[in-house]
Amino acid sequence: MTADSTLSSPAATPGTDYAATASEAYRAAxxxxxxxxxxxxxxTRKELADQRDxxxxxxxxxxxxxxxxxxxxxxxxxxxxxxxxGHRFYAGCQNVDEVESIAAEHARELFGAPYAYVQPHSGIDANLVAFWAILATKIEAPALHDAGVKNVNDLSEAEWERLRARLGSQRLMGMSLDAGGHLTHGFRPNISGKMFHQRSYGTDPATGLLDYDAVRAxxxxxxxxILVAGYSAYPRRVNFATMREIADEVGATLMVDMAxxxxxxxxxxxTGDEDPVPHAHVVTxxxxxxxxxxxxxxVLATAEYSDAVDKGCPMVLGGPLSHVMAAKAVAFAEARQPSFRAYAQRVADNAKAFAEGLLRRGATLVTGGTDNHIVLLDVQSFGLTGRQAESALLDSGIVTxxxxxxxxxxxxxYTSGIRFGTPALTTRGFGPxxxxxxxxxxxxxxxxxxxDGTSKAKYTLADNTADFVRAASAELLDANPLYPGLTL
Incomplete structure (x- = not known):
């Protein structure tokens, strides 16, 4: 495979030595x-060296x-x-307006969404904006209409207390953490589990796969x-059309976390039923x-929720990180290039090859394989906890x-699993x-x-194992360099 070079730029001036220009910029910085x-x-230099190695x-x-x-x-x-x-609380934001508009435009075009909000600082922030936008649209707005006022400041104290009680008593259902969901999908120690009355749906105990009939029931x-779909550690695809049917049946807003x-x-x-954007009300x-x-x-949203999402700042967020919004615009522009589609397909193909390689060598995988970019390994068959396996792999130069x-x-x-993903090494040029x-x-x-039987964290790595694996890894890494041509 040739590297999906992160040093090549489709927007670079013809004849420009992109690697040399980037090297000069980084050395000066x-x-x-x-x-x-x-x-x-x-x-900073050491981080690049560690990632390369x-x-x-x-x-x-x-x-x-x-x-x-x-x-x-x-x-x-x-x-x-x-x-x-166009509606800032500070003067002199004309250039930030331009940056945010460009980033949102690229996001809308990239995902085929009617509305995009690019201000959230993280995935958790995006989910908080989405949660409160749904609450504002479905609970707060009708309450204000019934009270004959335009904003919460016009409510009497008694009306405000009743609204607060309603906002804090809503229900959210998302995938459980051990089934592959995220902390923000209603995990009790997380703010999402404290904001809502929460219930989790899991996966079929026999297969590890989503059981849509069970979710529906x-x-x-x-x-x-709110019905939350999406995952952070589920190695299969989701039928979002079915999830939307379930949401519509019970009058829920379908929110998809596609982080x-x-x-x-x-x-x-x-694409199709596996693309959340045409089916979800809100996508984060x-x-x-x-x-x-x-x-x-x-955050991506339909027109129904766009006004509420647009109030993410000051509803949930503080000042947007304008320099990061600018970087988002550049990344979205890159992702709109045909080369990114080829890259994304290689990510999925490589995950399947990696999963098959593990299975062929006797490893146990949750769901028996993958059809996205995630491979979830059950390390109990090796007699290890996830903590022990993670540390032993890190000793050997494999970061998981x-x-x-x-x-x-x-x-x-401590866990019993190791989660692997193929996007980073695919960027370096790794193939099946x-x-x-x-x-x-x-x-x-x-x-x-x-x-070590006395601890879920302690372990012993056989002599020479780490050295052997690091040497073997070096051959792969040297053949697929990170940021080729970049010299500091």
Whole structure:
């Protein structure tokens, strides 16, 4: 495979040596930083070296292009711009208006959405904006209409207290954490679990797959205001048309959190019933992960919810990060290129090859495989906890994260699973052959790791295992360099 080079830019001036230009920019930036705090410059250089020298298999991480990264390092960071385009609480925001408008335009076109809100600082922020926009539309707006007023400040104290009680007594139903849902889908320690009366739906105990009939039955009984679909650790695709049918049947708003698989949606790997945008009322996402942009959040919505979402600041958010919105615009522009569709398909193809490589070597996978970018490995067959497996793999230069599996006996901290993702190494140029070799190395590490019976965290790695795997990994990494041509 050739690298899906994050140093190539479709917008670059013909004849420009993009790598040389980026190298010059980064060297100059690091010299300026070094003149003030050399330790930060050193840590930044070391981070690039570490990322170049490790097999990054964390599903929520990727490698943004130099264009995206450099966009964040600008004086747009210095501007307060609370409010939204054309309606700011600060003067002098004309350039931020332009940046936000461009980012929203690219997002709408990329996902085929009628409305896009690019201000959220993270995926959790995006979900909070979505939750409160739904509450404002479905609960607050009707209450204000009934009271004959235009905003909450016009309510009497008694009316306000009644509205507050209603806002705080609504129901939310989302995928459980151990089945692959996210903290913000109603997990009790998270604010989402405290905002709502919450109920979780899981997966079929026998297959690990979503049981839509069971979700439907639970929704009929619970009657949530919000039905949340989407996942952070479910290795299969979701039928969002069916989820919308369930939501409509019980009068719920369908909200889809596509933070993990947004790149597969943007790249048209997920289409039809598997594309959440035509089916959901509100869609939230991060802009990094499989989308390969800066760390940040995004909300897409139908016209019914757009006005409420547009009030995300000051409803939930503080001042938007204008420099990050600019980087989102650049990333969305990159994702609209034909090359990104090819990249997204390779992400899915590589996940399947990786899963097959693990299965062929005797590993146990949740749901028995994958058809997105996630592979979830049950490490109990190796006699390990997720914590032990994660640490042993890291010792060997393979960067992953431990993750709960359905009905996990070790809970959410130690876990019994390892979650893998293919977006980052696909960016480097890894293909099915390379991912099969990575599967071999993963199994080699775990087969040579001995659990310490006195602790769910302690383990012993057999002699020479880490050195062998690091050497084998180096061959793969050297053949698929990260940011090729970038020199500091």
């Amino acid at each position: 690091l010299q300026v930083i070094e003149s003030v705090e050399p330790r930060i410059a050193a840590a 490790s097999l990054k298999l964390i599903a929520s991480e990727n490698y943004a292009s130099p264009a995206v990264l450099l966009t964040m390092g600008s004086w747009l960071s210095d501007k307060y711009a609370e409010g939204t385009v 639970a929704a009929r009984e619970f009657k949530p205001l 993990h698989f947004a790149g597969l949606v943007a790249g048209k790997v997920l 996402s991060t802009t990094h992960k499989s989308l390969r942009g800066p760390r940040g959040g995004l 994260n431990r993750n709960s599996i359905p009905s996990d006996p070790n809970g959410a901290w 052959i390379e991912f099969d070799r990575v599967a071999e190395l993963v199994v080699h590490v775990l087969s040579n790791t001995q659990a």
